[in-house]
Amino acid sequence: MELSRAWLVNRVLRKPAVLLPVLVALLYTLIDLPLGQIPPVGGTLEAWTSFLGSTCLPLSLEHLLASILAMWGGPLPAIAYRGVLQAFEWFSPVLPDLNWAMKALVGTAVPVVALGIIQEYFSFQLAPCCRRKKRGEQGIVSAAAFSVAAVIAIWFSLGVFPVKPAVIYSGSMRPSIEVGDIVIVAQKNPSLLDVGDVISYRVKDSPIPIVHRVITIEGDGSSKAFITKGDDNKEADQPVKPEQVMGKVVLKIPRVGWASIAIRKFIISG
Incomplete structure (x- = not known):
């Protein structure tokens, strides 16, 4: 491959050129993507987000770094970089079983730091000397900011933080x-919920x-149950157990979720 x-x-x-390693990285990411880990077409948003965060993003950055190494130094630096990663995985007797969030962070941070070092070192070959430092710094900041923002967005969408977004698909x-x-x-602790709270x-x-x-809140302790109803519904829902509760709605952002609805309809219809 290298x-x-x-x-x-x-x-x-x-x-x-700057664009060449990006295009090559995208090509090799598609080739190297583990097909067995790709969620089904009708899979949940959480499954797809986890796959993109823990697999696609780190893999694409790994191939981007390898492509830049190949551009400046030929196959040997790329072989050395990816060979170390493969050797560690093959020969290490015990590997930590990281959750997807830590895999996304580690798999993103290492290539971004290496990309920044390489770009700073070779920036004089990409621009005149008078603009060398400015362009090199902008590239490093842009790559780091994009990668960190992507990981944080994925963490936020899957509830790694104590808050999580949810798109409203019905008018209930x-x-x-x-x-x-x-x-x-x-x-929020279900025991602290009150009548009138909007919950997910x-x-x-x-x-x-x-x-x-x-x-309505019925029962107490292990037999506690929440009776919920949509404001526009005539009938109440089935009793909700505390372990089903994901949290309390604390903020509404109007109309922002239409893009997600359109993508979901496209995937399901396709």
Whole structure:
């Protein structure tokens, strides 16, 4: 793979340029993507976000760094870089079983730092000397900011932080919450919930959480249950157990979720 990468960058594409390693990295990311880990087309948003954060983003940055190494030094630096990663994985007797969030952070931070060092070192070959430092610093800051922002966005969307966004797909909470709105759900101890709170909860076999208002609280302790209902619904929902509750809605962002709805409809219809 690294021999073909170096040949493609330095023989076919000829002249070194910033865009070339990006294109080559995208190509080799598609080739190297583990097909068995790709979620099904109808998979949940959490499954797809986790896959993109823990697999796609780190893999693409790994190939970007290898492509830049191949552009400036030929196949040997790229082989050395990716060879160390593979050797560590093959020969290490015990590897830490990191969760997807830490995999995303580690897999993103290491290539970004290396890219910054390489770009700073070779920046004089990409621009006149009078603009060398400015461009090199801008590239480093841009790459780092984009990667960190992507990881934080993925963490936020999957609830690594104590708050999590949820897209509203139905009009059951009209007029207070409309279709296409995004609500921010904060984790909260179910014992602290009160009648009138709008909560998000999971239903078995449904990938989309339900956002409804608590109208009654029944029982206590292990037998406690929340009776919820959409503001625009006539009938109440089935009793909700405390372990089903994901959190309380603390903020509404109008209409921002329409893009997510359109993408989901496209995937399901496709």
